[in-house]
Amino acid sequence: MSVCRACPRLVEWREQVATDKRRAFADQPYWGRPVAGWGAARPKVLIVGLAPAAHGGNRTGRIFTGDRSGDWLFAALHRVGLAALPTSTHAGDGQRLVDTRMVASVRCAPPANAPTPAERDTCAPWLHAEISMLLPHLRSAVALGAFGWASLLTTLARLGLDVPRPRPRFGHGATVELGDLLVVGSFHPSQQNTFTGRLTEPMLDDVLRLAAGHAGLRPSL
Ligand code: SF4
Numbered sequence: 001m002s003v004c005r006a007c008p009r010l011v012e013w014r015e016q017v018a019t020d021k022r023r024a025f026a027d028q029p030y031w032g033r034p035v036a037g038w039g040a041a042r043p044k045v046l047i048v049g050l051a052p053a054a055h056g057g058n059r060t061g062r063i064f065t066g067d068r069s070g071d072w073l074f075a076a077l078h079r080v081g082l083a084a085l086p087t088s089t090h091a092g093d094g095q096r097l098v099d100t101r102m103v104a105s106v107r108c109a110p111p112a113n114a115p116t117p118a119e120r121d122t123c124a125p126w127l128h129a130e131i132s133m134l135l136p137h138l139r140s141a142v143a144l145g146a147f148g149w150a151s152l153l154t155t156l157a158r159l160g161l162d163v164p165r166p167r168p169r170f171g172h173g174a175t176v177e178l179g180d181l182l183v184v185g186s187f188h189p190s191q192q193n194t195f196t197g198r199l200t201e202p203m204l205d206d207v208l209r210l211a212a213g214h215a216g217l218r219p220s221l
Helices: 008-020 068-079 117-134 145-158 201-214
Strands: 045-049 100-104 140-144 175-178 181-186
Touching: 045 117, 045 145, 068 201, 100 117, 117 145, 140 145, 140 201, 145 181, 181 201
Parallel strands: 045 100, 045 140, 140 181
Antiparallel strands: 175 181
16 A cells, blocks of 8 residues: 555655655655554544645654644544543654544545545545455544545445435534444544634544444543
């Protein structure tokens, strides 16, 4: 997967960012390749994001690691007991997800954090392959943003789950029960949402607590 070059625009962008770098990270090597799912091998909770950030996952090689969205997400995961540490800064930082795994819908950093529908569809087999292996263990899945929500529900439908048609609408706190699996929607912890107050810490905590509780994990809050 880390050698995939199926999306020319994303390959060019991920590699250009890794060469140019941000000044603050000029002395660091950038990953500059697709970013794999990360966390427990047999997770009860799955977090589905959009795509790696140019100077976050595309730099550190770990999803939601080394950027502001990750700071928000990991602080919340730690508050509810799903992450060992409140920060996620680099691949060797000692962070550990507790019965939880996270994956991006599109595995390469896109310009302006906006993959095209064609890029989403090209990357879909990677998401399908990963979720198919995780599905027997999963009890909850949290989709971050409308893009993650649509990718997740499409993948689950292709894996044979009885996802309603028309597809349930995305919203913060929206839920879909698919047998034993609970799908929960959350606004994405992007700076657009967290800086404006559209997503607050209690809102994100509530969603994660719901997912953890449904999975039989004991949320710490
Ligand atoms: S986004 Fe997915 S399909 Fe496209 S190049 Fe990256 S890993 Fe491959």
